[in-house]
Amino acid sequence: MQKAIKKYFPVFVLPTMIAFAIGFIAPFLLGIYLSFCKFTTVTDAEFIGLGNYVKTLGDPEFIHSLWYTALYTVVTVLLINVLAFAVAMLLTKGIKGTNIFRTVFFMPNLIGGIVLGYVWQLLLNGILAYFDRTLTYSEVYGFWGLVILVLWQQVGYMMIIYISGIQNIPGELIEAAKIDGASSWQILKNVTIPMVMPSITICTFLTLTNGFKLFDQNLALTNGAPSKMSELLALNIYNTFYGRAGWEGVGQAKAVEFFVLVAIIALIQNKLTRSKEVQQ
Amino acid sequence: MSARKAKHGWILTVIFTIISLLYIYPIVLVFINSFKKKAYISKEPFALPTDKMFVRLENYIRGIEQTDLIKAFGWSVFITVFSVAAIILFCSMCAWYISRVNTKVTKTIYILCLFAMVVPFQMEMYTLSKISNMLHMGNPWGIIVIYLGFGAGLSVFMFTGFMKSIPLEIEEAAMIDGCTPLQTYFRVVMPISKPTCVTVAILQAMWIWNDYLLPSLVLDQRKYKTVPMAVQYLKGGYGSVDMGAMMGTLVLAIVPIIIFYLFCQKYIIEGVVAGAVKG
Numbered sequence: 001m002q003k004a005i006k007k008y009f010p011v012f013v014l015p016t017m018i019a020f021a022i023g024f025i026a027p028f029l030l031g032i033y034l035s036f037c038k039f040t041t042v043t044d045a046e047f048i049g050l051g052n053y054v055k056t057l058g059d060p061e062f063i064h065s066l067w068y069t070a071l072y073t074v075v076t077v078l079l080i081n082v083l084a085f086a087v088a089m090l091l092t093k094g095i096k097g098t099n100i101f102r103t104v105f106f107m108p109n110l111i112g113g114i115v116l117g118y119v120w121q122l123l124l125n126g127i128l129a130y131f132d133r134t135l136t137y138s139e140v141y142g143f144w145g146l147v148i149l150v151l152w153q154q155v156g157y158m159m160i161i162y163i164s165g166i167q168n169i170p171g172e173l174i175e176a177a178k179i180d181g182a183s184s185w186q187i188l189k190n191v192t193i194p195m196v197m198p199s200i201t202i203c204t205f206l207t208l209t210n211g212f213k214l215f216d217q218n219l220a221l222t223n224g225a226p227s228k229m230s231e232l233l234a235l236n237i238y239n240t241f242y243g244r245a246g247w248e249g250v251g252q253a254k255a256v257e258f259f260v261l262v263a264i265i266a267l268i269q270n271k272l273t274r275s276k277e278v279q280q
Numbered sequence: 281m282s283a284r285k286a287k288h289g290w291i292l293t294v295i296f297t298i299i300s301l302l303y304i305y306p307i308v309l310v311f312i313n314s315f316k317k318k319a320y321i322s323k324e325p326f327a328l329p330t331d332k333m334f335v336r337l338e339n340y341i342r343g344i345e346q347t348d349l350i351k352a353f354g355w356s357v358f359i360t361v362f363s364v365a366a367i368i369l370f371c372s373m374c375a376w377y378i379s380r381v382n383t384k385v386t387k388t389i390y391i392l393c394l395f396a397m398v399v400p401f402q403m404e405m406y407t408l409s410k411i412s413n414m415l416h417m418g419n420p421w422g423i424i425v426i427y428l429g430f431g432a433g434l435s436v437f438m439f440t441g442f443m444k445s446i447p448l449e450i451e452e453a454a455m456i457d458g459c460t461p462l463q464t465y466f467r468v469v470m471p472i473s474k475p476t477c478v479t480v481a482i483l484q485a486m487w488i489w490n491d492y493l494l495p496s497l498v499l500d501q502r503k504y505k506t507v508p509m510a511v512q513y514l515k516g517g518y519g520s521v522d523m524g525a526m527m528g529t530l531v532l533a534i535v536p537i538i539i540f541y542l543f544c545q546k547y548i549i550e551g552v553v554a555g556a557v558k559g
Contacts, residue, residue, distance in 0.1 A: 001455055005377065011462065012376065020392070022412075023432075024399075024430060031403055041410070091296075096289065101296045110486065111534055113492065115508065115530055115534060118526060119309075119534075126309075126326055152306070164553045164556075203556075216490075220512070256403065258402055258403065259398075262398060
């Protein structure tokens with residue numbers, strides 16, 4: 001059978017691969033190359049070695065956005081997962097209205113980041129107005145504004161994944177633990193959490209990469225104000241490309257560093273949580 | 281015991297009802313403000329529109345006019361529908377091929393797809409916009425090709441995962457009966473893969489419909505806008521933001537999605553779960 005199919009390579013694989021080459025591979029390779037060049041358009045690129053990388057490290061706004069993003073990601077990963085897991089536990093007890101609550105909590109995921117950003121700008125600025133402040137008063141307001149927005153958006157998504165994880169735990173396991181006299185806390189710690197470890201792996205992976213890559217919400221909610229202090233990494237890179245003439249090469253070098261960072265974190269996270277999963 | 285449990289559940293229902301109402305509140309607030317005169321929106325966002333504030337549908341009309349929202353909506357539908365269709369068709373075909381033919385080339389393709397899932401868009405955005413410009417792909421047809429390339433990573437990965445689980449005997453039987461690989465694919469493999477098609481379609485549609493950065497960099501903004509671009513245009517196009525038009529546009533951007541969601545929520549939620557388990 002393999003032989004018969006093999007001849008059909010152009011029909012089955014080529015369309016996807018051409019699009020993949022144009023949309024992904026070519027921009028990726030060109031991006032790596034350009035990060036070592038000085039250029040304003042792609043055609044005038046001139047090789048300069050590591051100059052751009054040196055410049056990224058000397059850019060205080062970039063370093064600030066790096067720490068700002070790291071802190072933001074840690075806070076959101078923890079809060080989203082804890083809240084989503086707690087809600088999932090409560091919504092698998094079979095209370096009245098479970099389906100409606102699930103529908104409501106998931107809903108914000110259907111709405112795009114730009115739209116959500118402006119929705120929350122209205123609400124948060126309205127509340128802060130009572131204290132004579134706005135979201136752009138200082139980076140702290142922008143930070144927590146963004147955290148609240150993303151919680152509102154992503155808790156529902158992760159909750160759905162946790163609910164399916166919890167529902168897949170065999171009932172006998174919990175029964176057996178109860179008969180052995182385990183308390184609810186012990187059941188949670190020794191049965192439920194180890195059994196939903198695959199869901200935890202997925203949800204921490206998703207929230208971690210979402211946190212690092214967040215762009216639309218940041219752009220709409222504060223756009224980096226005041227003076228770029230609430231800029232996350234993705235927005236900082238965007239502004240380096242399109243806001244600073246002559247810095248395109250530095251922007252591309254930042255983008256490569258960003259990619260390496262995301263890849264390393266994804267790998268480490270995957271190793272760490274996968275090792276805690278139990279065989280069912 | 282059961283009486284106590286029931287009472288417990290009743291309290292939880294009340295608590296969750298309150299949280300749910302709070303959850304919807306931000307959207308309700310935008311809806312309320314969309315009927316106010318623009319000067320009152322920033323000043324008194326929490327007040328209900330009284331006579332002197334009330335402007336009927338003016339904000340909606342201004343929003344539609346300033347952003348060309350109807351056209352943006354049309355382009356968003358066009359781009360989302362055809363990109364998702366292209367992804368489903370071509371990525372599933374590619375996945376079937378690489379799960380059935382075992383060579384170095386197919387292994388490389390699979391690894392590249394895995395790799396593509398980790399690369400953040402910022403790594404690609406500048407060069408992608410230049411390349412698409414050079415190839416004259418800054419239109420809704422060109423962007424479909426780009427979405428196919430960008431969606432290929434996740435989609436091929438998910439389809440391959442499923443297709444490896446299809447027993448080979450079914451396809452072999454079809455081939456022995458005289459089906460060509462194309463006939464086998466469309467008459468046997470594609471129908472079996474329907475659940476995975478739905479999952480992939482939902483995940484990709486959610487992403488493409490809401491995507492702002494890629495179309496804003498690739499599309500020729502004077503001619504083509506998608507809905508997220510239209511919303512952001514209100515912010516960028518004018519010195520001070522017209523809050524009235526903004527509220528109207530936001531409501532119009534949200535309502536169709538919520539209606540769609542209420543009709544298809546079972547599939548959407550199942551799709552997200554299936555996608556997460558495989559991813």
